[in-house]
Amino acid sequence: MVALMTDTPFTARNDIDEPIEETRRFAPKFSADGLIPAAATDAAGGQLLMLAYMNEEALAKTIKTGEAWYWSRSRGALWRKGETSGNVQKVVEIRTDCDQDAIELVVKQTGPACHTNRRACFYRIVERDGVLRFAD
Amino acid sequence: MVALMTDTPFTARNDIDEPIEETRRFAPKFSADGLIPAAATDAAGGQLLMLAYMNEEALAKTIKTGEAWYWSRSRGALWRKGETSGNVQKVVEIRTDCDQDAIELVVKQTGPACHTNRRACFYRIVERDGVLRFAD
Numbered sequence: 001m002v003a004l005m006t007d008t009p010f011t012a013r014n015d016i017d018e019p020i021e022e023t024r025r026f027a028p029k030f031s032a033d034g035l036i037p038a039a040a041t042d043a044a045g046g047q048l049l050m051l052a053y054m055n056e057e058a059l060a061k062t063i064k065t066g067e068a069w070y071w072s073r074s075r076g077a078l079w080r081k082g083e084t085s086g087n088v089q090k091v092v093e094i095r096t097d098c099d100q101d102a103i104e105l106v107v108k109q110t111g112p113a114c115h116t117n118r119r120a121c122f123y124r125i126v127e128r129d130g131v132l133r134f135a136d
Numbered sequence: 137m138v139a140l141m142t143d144t145p146f147t148a149r150n151d152i153d154e155p156i157e158e159t160r161r162f163a164p165k166f167s168a169d170g171l172i173p174a175a176a177t178d179a180a181g182g183q184l185l186m187l188a189y190m191n192e193e194a195l196a197k198t199i200k201t202g203e204a205w206y207w208s209r210s211r212g213a214l215w216r217k218g219e220t221s222g223n224v225q226k227v228v229e230i231r232t233d234c235d236q237d238a239i240e241l242v243v244k245q246t247g248p249a250c251h252t253n254r255r256a257c258f259y260r261i262v263e264r265d266g267v268l269r270f271a272d
Contacts, residue, residue, distance in 0.1 A: 009266025021252050026266045037173050039184055046182045048175055051238040063264055096268065097257035098250050102187040104258040114234050116157050121233035122240040128199055130145025130162045132232065 008060040029101040038103040043092040049113035050121040087111035144196040157234045165237040174239040179228040185249035186257040223247035
């Protein structure tokens with residue numbers, strides 16, 4: 001169980017007395033490791049750009065600043081998307097799913113979303129034999 | 137480290153001798169809990185439908201059968217999407233991302249993707265004050 005920060009606009013799960021799917025209270029469920037997955041989609045067209053993770057602080061900062069913040073599992077650090085590359089994500093909408101255990105960030109993406117300089121991270125297709133084919 | 141099943145079309149990570157972003161070998165990275173997140177997107181239009189998890193077996197079955205299989209964390213069981221509801225996902229493409237630690241399933245969705253009978257799971261928008269607004 002992750003204790004909620006006091007200055008975040010989240011509701012604790014045990015304060016929800018209606019089905020989590022229908023409540024208007026935002027009570028995101030972080031995993032045991034304190035993270036929630038966040039899929040960034042393109043505000044222009046809806047394409048899935050990338051999938052990353054947020055901890056409570058990253059989510060709170062994203063809500064507060066209107067720019068995407070994530071938690072880098074490899075670096076063990078908060079990460080403002082585009083802070084070194086300049087390829088920031090301006091958040092148009094933050095959505096949560098039925099179970100409130102995933103986030104969709106609808107973003108206006110500056111430049112490519114992927115660190116390989118491709119528009120989106122999902123540029124390879126898995127063939128049935130386990131060979132990857134590069135799309136477009 | 138998760139040992140790979142012998143009958144799956146995956147390559148072990150340590151057999152990859154080129155950057156993971158550019159290889160044609162499929163070497164998905166499962167988390168310490170043996171899971172990889174999978175975002176299902178609509179083959180017609182690209183909308184993000186749902187986000188769930190796969191273990192190695194679910195991913196192998198998805199590749200083999202052309203239908204989406206997931207791992208239910210709450211039930212601790214393999215789960216063929218739509219097995220009770222009939223709302224199956226026919227897989228048009230399986231994609232992986234730059235780091236090969238996430239999956240995109242491009243699917244032809246029968247019926248609604250969400251268990252609440254909505255088309256997609258991300259039907260609520262997070263407002264800055266932590267109140268959720270129902271979209272459409």
